[in-house]
Amino acid sequence: METRRETGRAEIPLTTLREGETGVVTSIKAGRGGGWVRGWGFEKRLMDLGLTPGTKVTVVKSAPFHGPLEILVRGSRLALGRGMAERIFVEIEKE
Amino acid sequence: MTKRKLVIALAGNANVGKSVIFNYLTGLHQHIGNWPGKTVERAEGTLHFKGYTIDIIDLPGIYSLSTYSLEELISRKYIAVERPEVVINVVDASVLERNLFFTLQLIELETPMIIALNQMDIAKRKGIEIDTEKLEKLLGIPVIPTVAIKGIGIFQLLEKAVEIIEKGPMTKRVEVKYGEEVEEGIAKVTKMVEGLQFWYPPRYVAIKLLEGDEEIATEVSRIDPQIVSTAEKLANEIENLHGHSCSTVITSERYEVAGCIAREAQKLVSPIKPTMEERLHTLTTHKIIGYPIMAFSLLLMFYSIFTFGDYTSELLSNFFYGWEPLFASLFGTGIVGKLVWGGIVEGVIAGVTIALPYIVPFYVILYFLEDSGYLSRIAFLMDTAMHKIGLHGKAFIPVMLGYGCNVPACLGCRIMETERERLLAAFVTTLVPCAARTVIILGLVGQFMGIQWALMLYVIDLLIIFALGRLAFRTLPGEPTALIMEMHDYRLPHLKTVLKQTWFRLAEFIKIAFPLIIVGSLAIKLAEVFVLLELVATMLSPVTVVWLGLPAITGITLIFGVLRKELTLIMLATLLGTTNFSKVLTPDQMVVFTLMTMFYIPCIATIAALVREFGWKKALFITIFEIVFAISLGGVALRLLTLTPH
Numbered sequence: 001m002e003t004r005r006e007t008g009r010a011e012i013p014l015t016t017l018r019e020g021e022t023g024v025v026t027s028i029k030a031g032r033g034g035g036w037v038r039g040w041g042f043e044k045r046l047m048d049l050g051l052t053p054g055t056k057v058t059v060v061k062s063a064p065f066h067g068p069l070e071i072l073v074r075g076s077r078l079a080l081g082r083g084m085a086e087r088i089f090v091e092i093e094k095e
Numbered sequence: 096m097t098k099r100k101l102v103i104a105l106a107g108n109a110n111v112g113k114s115v116i117f118n119y120l121t122g123l124h125q126h127i128g129n130w131p132g133k134t135v136e137r138a139e140g141t142l143h144f145k146g147y148t149i150d151i152i153d154l155p156g157i158y159s160l161s162t163y164s165l166e167e168l169i170s171r172k173y174i175a176v177e178r179p180e181v182v183i184n185v186v187d188a189s190v191l192e193r194n195l196f197f198t199l200q201l202i203e204l205e206t207p208m209i210i211a212l213n214q215m216d217i218a219k220r221k222g223i224e225i226d227t228e229k230l231e232k233l234l235g236i237p238v239i240p241t242v243a244i245k246g247i248g249i250f251q252l253l254e255k256a257v258e259i260i261e262k263g264p265m266t267k268r269v270e271v272k273y274g275e276e277v278e279e280g281i282a283k284v285t286k287m288v289e290g291l292q293f294w295y296p297p298r299y300v301a302i303k304l305l306e307g308d309e310e311i312a313t314e315v316s317r318i319d320p321q322i323v324s325t326a327e328k329l330a331n332e333i334e335n336l337h338g339h340s341c342s343t344v345i346t347s348e349r350y351e352v353a354g355c356i357a358r359e360a361q362k363l364v365s366p367i368k369p370t371m372e373e374r375l376h377t378l379t380t381h382k383i384i385g386y387p388i389m390a391f392s393l394l395l396m397f398y399s400i401f402t403f404g405d406y407t408s409e410l411l412s413n414f415f416y417g418w419e420p421l422f423a424s425l426f427g428t429g430i431v432g433k434l435v436w437g438g439i440v441e442g443v444i445a446g447v448t449i450a451l452p453y454i455v456p457f458y459v460i461l462y463f464l465e466d467s468g469y470l471s472r473i474a475f476l477m478d479t480a481m482h483k484i485g486l487h488g489k490a491f492i493p494v495m496l497g498y499g500c501n502v503p504a505c506l507g508c509r510i511m512e513t514e515r516e517r518l519l520a521a522f523v524t525t526l527v528p529c530a531a532r533t534v535i536i537l538g539l540v541g542q543f544m545g546i547q548w549a550l551m552l553y554v555i556d557l558l559i560i561f562a563l564g565r566l567a568f569r570t571l572p573g574e575p576t577a578l579i580m581e582m583h584d585y586r587l588p589h590l591k592t593v594l595k596q597t598w599f600r601l602a603e604f605i606k607i608a609f610p611l612i613i614v615g616s617l618a619i620k621l622a623e624v625f626v627l628l629e630l631v632a633t634m635l636s637p638v639t640v641v642w643l644g645l646p647a648i649t650g651i652t653l654i655f656g657v658l659r660k661e662l663t664l665i666m667l668a669t670l671l672g673t674t675n676f677s678k679v680l681t682p683d684q685m686v687v688f689t690l691m692t693m694f695y696i697p698c699i700a701t702i703a704a705l706v707r708e709f710g711w712k713k714a715l716f717i718t719i720f721e722i723v724f725a726i727s728l729g730g731v732a733l734r735l736l737t738l739t740p741h
Contacts, residue, residue, distance in 0.1 A: 027339070041163035042576065046579065047342070047343060048158045048159035048161060049158055049193065050350060052347035053339055053343065053347055063475060063476060063479065067475075067476075067478050068478045070380065070582070074190075074192045074354070075191070075192055076193050076583075077581065077583070077584075078579065078581055078582065079488070079578055079581075079582055080578060081478060081487055081577030081579070083577050
């Protein structure tokens with residue numbers, strides 16, 4: 001089910017956004033081979049919360065000590081563990 | 096027409112005010128239990144309206160109707176199989192788009208429904224104006240604006256629900272239309288499943304098969320595996336076309352529809368300055384200031400609970416012990432009298448003097464914090480720390496609860512997403528020193544050795560939690576999950592809902608803990624009456640005396656401590672005939688004894704809670720593990736202490 005098509009655009013993990021920056025979700029890389037993400041459907045959960053490809057995400061802040069991110073998506077405020085946020089890929093919006 | 100019984104279900108996202116509406120509708124006629132065989136809560140209530148007897152079911156708060164969590168599966172099955180007459184979809188007006196995503200799934204399930212557009216006040220403060228009539232037209236579903244916390248719109252909601260049941264839906268609903276390729280796929284699969292007798296509508300089954308829904312795929316393949324493989328083939332085609340999995344495509348497109356409706360129905364008038372709630376949020380999740388605020392809030396919380404608890408507990412126990420002469424005159428002071436008083440009545444007193452003074456205020460404050468939104472901020476701040484033991488931020492909530500009482504803490508582990516996480520969190524919470532253990536730490540070590548020693552024991556406790564948590568995290572099969580949590584806007588909690596939640600938790604506690612506490616006291620009293628306790632103390636002496644270096648009598652107190660941990664200290668005073676423990680115990684013995692009471696076994700009520708949540712085997716395993724662990728720890732501690740001069 002892996003679909004990592006190279007689009008030529010700069011895809012960066014959500015965690016590389018600075019506080020206050022907004023990106024557009026390009027993909028969620030769940031990884032293959034039944035890794036930790038398979039068991040509890042984290043990809044689906046993120047989608048259900050509105051993090052579908054093409055959605056704008058704003059990183060509001062990240063907690064210290066490699067903590068979770070606070071993001072705004074579709075008008076709601078979410079806390080996301082960093083390990084998971086690293087698997088969400090975005091491209092930065094051009095003003 | 097004849098008046099009859101109706102069933103109305105409340106469904107919606109978490110934190111949208113569903114339980115407040117539920118409370119308004121059902122008042123005192125509520126029953127909270129579990130879904131059969133599941134650890135998911137089921138809240139049910141009845142009310143009478145226009146001659147109908149209406150059952151209200153409050154479904155769990157969920158974001159979707161997929162099957163990735165038990166709550167979602169239960170809700171979906173309930174709606175499809177049990178078919179409530181109408182579903183009231185509670186929608187948070189301040190997060191319209193995401194809430195409508197759920198609404199659209201209900202529409203796809205072809206459920207008769209109306210919408211309670213709740214938290215209109217919060218939306219307004221955030222600068223969101225919603226045209227209710229337009230939303231109603233766009234969806235083809237009645238929309239009732241409500242501010243549940245003030246009771247606004249509740250009556251109209253009920254009226255509309257009954258009207259829909261009596262007259263049927265009056266308008267044609269919106270159809271959730273997907274992209275061309277997806278629609279083609281849906282059409283093909285729908286044709287194949289149309290003939291099947293299934294509790295979900297054919298189009299819904301088709302969509303879910305394309306999304307790769309496991310529950311539905313399993314059910315359908317039992318009837319015709321051909322359909323599932325066709326759906327898989329179609330899904331692969333769509334995936335190749337779009338570059339994303341078919342499930343992603345469908346979810347995106349469904350969100351697109353929700354977004355369109357939301358954009359059309361709402362007008363955003365951005366507030367000029369940030370709201371109070373916004374500023375409070377920034378402050379309480381601040382990188383630096385957030386932590387002292389949290390520490391201060393928690394300390395204040397525990398301080399007030401313990402102050403209130405100590406005072407009330409003493410008051411209650413004085414009151415109850417005032418009845419002793421009466422019982423003595425009724426049952427005499429012989430064996431019967433001893434068993435009735437010492438076995439049964441003291442068991443009840445034990446339960447009451449813990450439950451009421453400590454657990455009630457604890458729950459009130461906890462629910463207050465939860466409803467207001469602060470608990471999710473704490474989880475956000477503590478995520479990193481909890482990751483060290485393989486859990487995520489949400490697990491801090493049961494751990495925090497554990498400092499009050501381990502029983503609600505174990506039950507509170509339900510907020511974790513997977514069974515593995517629940518068990519891990521529960522194991523950790525049993526190691527947290529509860530109020531009873533705090534009494535011993537402060538009353539023995541703190542009192543006779545100085546507060547610095549007591550604090551050191553707390554630090555040791557944290558280290559042990561960390562070490563054992565990590566060990567369990569490595570040993571337990573399965574993969575860790577990560578924090579995904581909504582932080583809803585701060586709001587004023589609804590007092591009645593908070594109190595009601597407290598009441599149900601208290602009832603749950605009593606149901607779990609009381610029978611065992613009473614049976615346990617009776618058993619120990621019997622042993623005492625038949626002079627078996629000394630025998631037990633002697634039998635335990637190789638461990639207590641030889642290995643742990645404690646007086647043999649502590650064997651008895653440790654047995655009593657299984658009922659309630661603070662009994663270890665109370666019994667010690669009784670058996671030794673003094674409360675000046677420095678005369679009868681050396682400092683080393685005090686430390687070892689306190690360490691033992693902290694870890695040697697979960698109390699009987701906690702074991703009961705573990706059994707209820709995880710079954711006998713796991714509860715027994717945790718219990719035995721902790722016994723072995725504490726004994727080893729105590730012996731090692733003793734040897735270390737005797738090595739160091741002090």
